[in-house]
Amino acid sequence: MSLSEEQIRSVLVEELGRIAPEVELDTIDPDGDLRDEMDIDSMDHLNLMIALHQRLGIAIPEIDYPKLLTLNDAIRYLVARS
Amino acid sequence: MGEIRMPSLGADMESGRLAEWLVAPGDRIARGDVIAVVETQKGAIEIEAFEGGTVGRLEVAEGQTVPVGAPILSLEEPAAAAAAAAPPPSGAPAPTPEPAPAPAPERVSQPTAAPPAPEGVPQPAVPSPAPAAVEAAPPSRAAERVRASPAARRLAQRFGMDLAALTGSGPEDAVVSADVRRAREAERQAPTPERRAPEAGRARGLDLAEMRKAIAAAMARSKREIPHFYVATQVDLKAAADWLAETNAARPPDERMLMGALFLKATAKALLEHSVFNGTFEDGSARPGDGVHIGTAVAIRGGGLIAPAIHDCDRLSLDALMARMRDLVARVRGGGLRSSELTDPTVTVSSLGDRGVETLFGIIYPPQVALIGFGRVTETVLAVEGAPVVRPAVSISLAADHRVADGHRGGLFLRTLASLLQEPQSL
Numbered sequence: 295m296s297l298s299e300e301q302i303r304s305v306l307v308e309e310l311g312r313i314a315p316e317v318e319l320d321t322i323d324p325d326g327d328l329r330d331e332m333d334i335d336s337m338d339h340l341n342l343m344i345a346l347h348q349r350l351g352i353a354i355p356e357i358d359y360p361k362l363l364t365l366n367d368a369i370r371y372l373v374a375r376s
Numbered sequence: 377m378g379e380i381r382m383p384s385l386g387a388d389m390e391s392g393r394l395a396e397w398l399v400a401p402g403d404r405i406a407r408g409d410v411i412a413v414v415e416t417q418k419g420a421i422e423i424e425a426f427e428g429g430t431v432g433r434l435e436v437a438e439g440q441t442v443p444v445g446a447p448i449l450s451l452e453e454p455a456a457a458a459a460a461a462a463p464p465p466s467g468a469p470a471p472t473p474e475p476a477p478a479p480a481p482e483r484v485s486q487p488t489a490a491p492p493a494p495e496g497v498p499q500p501a502v503p504s505p506a507p508a509a510v511e512a513a514p515p516s517r518a519a520e521r522v523r524a525s526p527a528a529r530r531l532a533q534r535f536g537m538d539l540a541a542l543t544g545s546g547p548e549d550a551v552v553s554a555d556v557r558r559a560r561e562a563e564r565q566a567p568t569p570e571r572r573a574p575e576a577g578r579a580r581g582l583d584l585a586e587m588r589k590a591i592a593a594a595m596a597r598s599k600r601e602i603p604h605f606y607v608a609t610q611v612d613l614k615a616a617a618d619w620l621a622e623t624n625a626a627r628p629p630d631e632r633m634l635m636g637a638l639f640l641k642a643t644a645k646a647l648l649e650h651s652v653f654n655g656t657f658e659d660g661s662a663r664p665g666d667g668v669h670i671g672t673a674v675a676i677r678g679g680g681l682i683a684p685a686i687h688d689c690d691r692l693s694l695d696a697l698m699a700r701m702r703d704l705v706a707r708v709r710g711g712g713l714r715s716s717e718l719t720d721p722t723v724t725v726s727s728l729g730d731r732g733v734e735t736l737f738g739i740i741y742p743p744q745v746a747l748i749g750f751g752r753v754t755e756t757v758l759a760v761e762g763a764p765v766v767r768p769a770v771s772i773s774l775a776a777d778h779r780v781a782d783g784h785r786g787g788l789f790l791r792t793l794a795s796l797l798q799e800p801q802s803l
Contacts, residue, residue, distance in 0.1 A: 316677065329731060333677065336634050336729045337705045343629040356624050356632065 297376040303369055309345040313338045324365040378427055378451035384444045385416055385718040388593035390525035391547045392416045393441040403431045417590035418682055422714045441547035443525050523550035532556050587680040598742050607786040608773035611794040617768045619800040636727050637698040639750050641803045643725055644668045644689035646793040652781045653746035654722045662780045665722025673726035674708040683724050684717035728752050738775040745777040
């Protein structure tokens with residue numbers, strides 16, 4: 295499966311919005327740590343990984359979590375894996 | 377005829393608004409069935425039946441707010457007794473109030489309700505001003521006595537004040553603790569305090585300002601009544617982290633575990649060995665928990681905090697426990713908590729997860745006797761076999777009630793917990 299960066303961005307933004315509905319995604323720093331930018335805890339993070347697996351078919355191994363710390367990094371990683 | 381009362385969903389709750397009935401007269405219900413949704417300071421909570429039977433009459437209309445302890449539903453007699461007793465047909469007009477054998481609000485249908493109201497609180501024979509006759513709501517049997525929350529009764533007794541002389545500002549003019557405090561202030565100062573506007577039409581769903589008030593009330597009570605002591609220790613998590621990484625590596629995301637599940641399970645097993653920290657302290661005596669029901673603190677976006685119970689943690693596998701945690705967090709944030717989850721935790725665990733600071737000093741949630749706090753897991757320099765090494769570690773703290781144990785005992789508990797975390801595969 296090959297997904298466009300636009301598709302991946304929209305899924306990621308939608309799932310982040312589900313976790314943190316009050317955060318305006320266009321106001322966050324795309325190169326800031328998502329956990330701090332959006333106040334995401336470990337359970338939120340796991341739910342995000344589950345959602346990305348289900349919707350994009352990409353099972354992100356735990357060992358790669360540090361490669362998805364920011365919005366831009368996450369999109370880059372997912373584009374490369376799709 | 378049995379009845380189900382508005383349960384106390386925590387030491388701080390004075391009233392609840394019946395948002396939705398999930399049963400109707402004539403329905404058969406069993407103990408534990410969800411019968412209604414009640415809005416409280418902690419959000420919308422599903423209320424479970426404390427006893428089974430056939431629903432006779434709904435005593436409270438949807439949308440009505442009633443104090444803790446007020447009857448909300450009456451049950452018909454079991455079939456055998458029913459023949460003789462001839463229960464009133466459902467939907468019959470409400471009976472005239474009985475000569476008050478005082479079904480006290482404090483005898484609520486949940487085990488960890490607020491402590492019983494003190495004896496000696498005046499129980500006037502004359503009806504208090506204005507209760508009962510509220511709109512179309514059916515009169516409740518509590519109408520004959522002063523409507524007051526358990527907290528208000530406790531306070532009034534402490535101050536030696538007559539509840540009947542107070543003007544209630546709570547739901548249906550019930551006297552709430554704020555009224556007692558206000559009257560107390562008025563006694564001490566000359567000017568009369570302003571009346572608080574009745575809190576009508578509170579918005580449906582979670583009200584973080586209300587929740588903050590509830591947290592404040594419970595924590596103030598805790599600090600007032602419970603002589604806390606604190607002990608803490610740093611625990612090497614290399615074994616646990618390695619085991620977790622190895623376990624999760626082979627699993628898809630939806631089957632992965634978090635370190636928090638290991639913390640809960642290890643805590644539950646340690647509590648089996650040190651059961652003094654698992655239970656409650658009420659009315660001058662300690663009562664052991666009827667299982668290890670861990671109140672698991674879950675943060676709510678925007679600033680709330682709630683710690684519903686995960687029941688029988690000691691008997692759940694790690695995977696089952698993880699599933700319960702995910703379910704609980706989802707329900708805390710999305711709605712659907714059940715009354716028993718809020719009323720019967722026997723201990724609380726608060727975990728800061730992978731962010732925040734290294735150490736947490738907990739405040740015990742009354743009437744529990746202990747809170748175990750897990751700080752953030754950090755890379756830490758530890759001395760291992762005589763040499764410094766960097767390892768993942770966590771600071772675990774215990775806040776406990778000095779009326780049931782002391783620091784020595786607390787230290788032993790933390791040692792047990794630490795050693796359980798060294799063998800994650802056996803948890």
